[in-house]
Amino acid sequence: MKSRKPFSRLWCCLRWLLVGIWLSCNPHLYPLNPATRAAYRHQLKEMRKVYRHFVPIQLPMDSLQQAFWMAPSPNFNIRYPNLVIIHQTEEQSCAQSLATLTNAFRAGRVSSHYLICKDGTIFQLVPDVYRAWQAGVSRWGPIRDVNSASIGIELDNTGHEPFPDTQIHALLILLHVLQQRYHLDTANFIGHADIAPTRKQDPSIYFPWDRLAAAGFGYWRDSVLVSPPPDFHPLDALRIIGYDLSDTTAAIVAFKRHFVQTDLSPVLDSFSLKVLYDIYPKYRR
Ligand SMILES: [Zn+2]
Incomplete structure (x- = not known):
């Protein structure tokens, strides 16, 4: 009753x-x-x-x-995310992106947990424990529902310009907070293009992944690189890092956008192979 x-x-x-x-x-x-x-x-x-x-x-x-x-049970915790996905807004201003990311009525609504402006201002748009709509159709390793497993961070950037120091400084502070809060693995800081190679190109080659890696967020190539042995299998290495190989050409370009950054041709030339051979063991878990 x-x-x-x-x-x-x-x-x-x-x-x-x-x-x-x-x-x-x-x-x-x-x-x-x-x-x-x-x-x-x-x-x-x-x-x-x-x-x-x-x-x-x-x-x-x-x-x-x-x-x-x-019959509610008190035996629960707040679910913790285990990936951080970096984006660039590809819009003209932080105000414009703020409007896009908070518009409840726009078709194809999107959001992210955080938005960082060029001057270092950080907006939190969705609480960490909620699932923001930022990853879309994507995959990283065995994870197919990336939105449920990740925190999304948008950086105000058109995609054709460098990221200012003040903005990267704010990002590093935020990443430090998130890493402390959720005990994130060093390998689990990646870009939108990494998880959706056929659809996305963000962040661009201007993004300083080397600076993030130096601070403990993701990995970067060593200064001394060696040629891989003849039995090295590049596609296996890409898969070990986490790339979805349903389109190998797109996966190669995504890898180069993140770890090579000097050219985006869909070919693993000798330098790219050396980088891949250096990088993939770091992601082996
Ligand atoms: Zn994105």
Whole structure:
């Protein structure tokens, strides 16, 4: 039998749950430290406390045709992302991109978790624990639903220009925060073109992947490179890094856009092969 009391209790609990989720996404990105971590754990504890007062309640009929029961369990955590996807907006200004990424009525709606302007301003558009619409049809290694597994960061950039120092500096600070928060693997900082080689070209060859790698976000080639042995299989190496090989030409271009950056021809020349031979063991897990 339905009664109003369980529902008001349910609403109260859901409200606290939502508040807890929002609080756990600290809008002040910089002061993440042991105290902040402790605050997060405290918030999670508070979220779970609510469930102690829950009693199983019967929910009304819906499209399932039958009523079903809700018996919430306090044994949960917030799901953590394990990839960071870097994008460039390919628009003319941060304001324009902000409008695009927050427009609820535009056909083909898109979003990302963060947008970083050229002056270093960081906008958080979607909380980390929510699934933003930034990766699209894509694949990285065994992961096919990249949106569910990743945090997306858009950089204000037309795609035909270098990324200013101030913007990269802000990105590095944000990546540091995310790495601390989610214990991300060094290999798991990649570009949109890496996960969607047939559809995307961002970020461009101007993106300083070497600077990111030097700070511990992704890998870069060593300064001394050696030629691979005759039994080296380049496509196996690309697959080990994470590339989708359903279109090998596109995968080669995506690899070169990220790790070579001097030319984007769909051919693994001798330099590209040396880079590939150097890079792929770093991604072997
Ligand atoms: Zn993109």
